[in-house]
Amino acid sequence: MNVIAMRFGVSVDDIILVNNIANPNLLAEGTELIIPGLEGVSGRLVTLTVPLGQNLLSLSREHGVSIEKLAQLNRLTSPQEIYAGSNLIIPQESQDAALFPGFNLAANQTWLEAAVLADLNPWQLMEINRHGTSASLVSGQMLYQPGQNANAQFSAISPVITSISILPLPFIQGKTSVLRVETNQPVKLTARLFDQDYILFEQSPGEYLSLIGTPTLLDPGLVPFDLNGSLTEGSTFSYSQMILLDPGYYGQDPPLEVDPATLDPEAMKSEEEFVTSRTSTASAKRLWEGAFAYPIDEPCIRSWFGNRRSYNNGVYTSFHAGLDFGVCAQNLNIYAAAPGKVVFAGPLAVRGNSVIIDHGWGVYTGYWHLNQIAVAEGDVVDVRQVIGEVGATGRVTGPHLHFEVRVNGFAVDPLDWLETGYPQP
Numbered sequence: 001m002n003v004i005a006m007r008f009g010v011s012v013d014d015i016i017l018v019n020n021i022a023n024p025n026l027l028a029e030g031t032e033l034i035i036p037g038l039e040g041v042s043g044r045l046v047t048l049t050v051p052l053g054q055n056l057l058s059l060s061r062e063h064g065v066s067i068e069k070l071a072q073l074n075r076l077t078s079p080q081e082i083y084a085g086s087n088l089i090i091p092q093e094s095q096d097a098a099l100f101p102g103f104n105l106a107a108n109q110t111w112l113e114a115a116v117l118a119d120l121n122p123w124q125l126m127e128i129n130r131h132g133t134s135a136s137l138v139s140g141q142m143l144y145q146p147g148q149n150a151n152a153q154f155s156a157i158s159p160v161i162t163s164i165s166i167l168p169l170p171f172i173q174g175k176t177s178v179l180r181v182e183t184n185q186p187v188k189l190t191a192r193l194f195d196q197d198y199i200l201f202e203q204s205p206g207e208y209l210s211l212i213g214t215p216t217l218l219d220p221g222l223v224p225f226d227l228n229g230s231l232t233e234g235s236t237f238s239y240s241q242m243i244l245l246d247p248g249y250y251g252q253d254p255p256l257e258v259d260p261a262t263l264d265p266e267a268m269k270s271e272e273e274f275v276t277s278r279t280s281t282a283s284a285k286r287l288w289e290g291a292f293a294y295p296i297d298e299p300c301i302r303s304w305f306g307n308r309r310s311y312n313n314g315v316y317t318s319f320h321a322g323l324d325f326g327v328c329a330q331n332l333n334i335y336a337a338a339p340g341k342v343v344f345a346g347p348l349a350v351r352g353n354s355v356i357i358d359h360g361w362g363v364y365t366g367y368w369h370l371n372q373i374a375v376a377e378g379d380v381v382d383v384r385q386v387i388g389e390v391g392a393t394g395r396v397t398g399p400h401l402h403f404e405v406r407v408n409g410f411a412v413d414p415l416d417w418l419e420t421g422y423p424q425p
Helices: 002-008 012-018 056-063 067-074 111-118 122-128 265-278 414-419
Strands: 044-049 087-092 099-104 142-146 161-167 176-183 187-193 196-199 201-204 207-213 221-231 236-246 301-303 323-325 333-335 340-348 352-358 363-373 386-390 401-407 410-412
Touching (some): 067 087, 161 221, 176 187, 187 207, 196 207, 352 386, 401 414, 410 414
Antiparallel strands (some): 044 087, 099 142, 187 221, 201 207, 221 236, 323 401, 340 352, 352 363, 363 386, 363 401, 401 410
16 A cells, blocks of 8 residues: 555555545455546556557557656656656556557658548647647657557557567566567567677567576666667668666575585686587577476476575675476486587586587576586487486585576576476467
8 A cells, every 4th residue: 555655646544535445454456446636637547567669758649648647647757767667557548549550651751641641630640649840750750540540560669660579577687588579571680688789580570589588696777778670771770778677586595515626716707608608609590399398307496596695604696597406206317408409518617517508599508517428519409308317516515407598698597498488479
């Protein structure tokens, strides 16, 4: 109740009074409340997660709500407070008042010509799209119109783009997101996020995707996103937006006692650079379908992804970059979680005997601390093919398999990949 009151700038007592609430502690999730004191606002209010490619102006047009009313409801002081992944309160209008994507303006098209296409007079079209003067019309701009064109698709980024999304939003530390762009003609697309570049691969004609691994130790807040496109005839476009990153809320493992030699900073840095070099290429062919398979029989998880770790009574400065599976099965077999190509198979100081498999599109799996390795670099493996045996080599406290998933350079929660078929439809 306090959060709701703060969100709308009203008192808890006023909400209780106007809603005739006997016991606010018994308020159930999903209960609709009357919010007092919102002058000029009526109807049902809903919460919208701002999608990629939208801003305050486009949201105002789409929902038929003035920028001033959106600012009032959300207590905004600047349009820059709207970013992908943030929550925005929207008055839910009747379907009769809804607006829908209309059309892209051709080069040098006038308000009069645009109005004829929309079957409106120019002043109506300007009012619907929140334009004060005809001078604000820009070539290539997308305009909304009333509901007769409900099936139209377009993006405010470029006439070429019919849809753009990152899901889920907001980003969460250590999780995987899917960047999807749909276009009406062939285009070469790249994105920049977390200080690195991403290639968008063509999943089907006009559908481009990239998988995004979110850094686990990056501070929550706003992160910049940039999209760049080039068309076959040579023209280009670009788009930038801030995206919200939320915390992952990971716990702590108990303090661990390990061989001090495996904690040498230089050795750890050198090994991480080596592993990064083997997992930094995003090959164009996706080799897997659906969810990954568990890499051992009868899996029992001993340590979860993201947990902060302390070694030999040190501070909790590192995190667990994978899942630890204990020895719970009748055999010690380790299996490839998905089809792919082995890009490394050999000993490492910290990770022990290790195997790294490339699955395409910048997705890799790592298998650490093996007793024996059953594959060699360059081998092409199938899902559930035996690649080694559980062991206790490298920095360990006992026999186990550390299973890791890296997506475009960042370790992400493997459990998501074992339970979810990326990329989701």
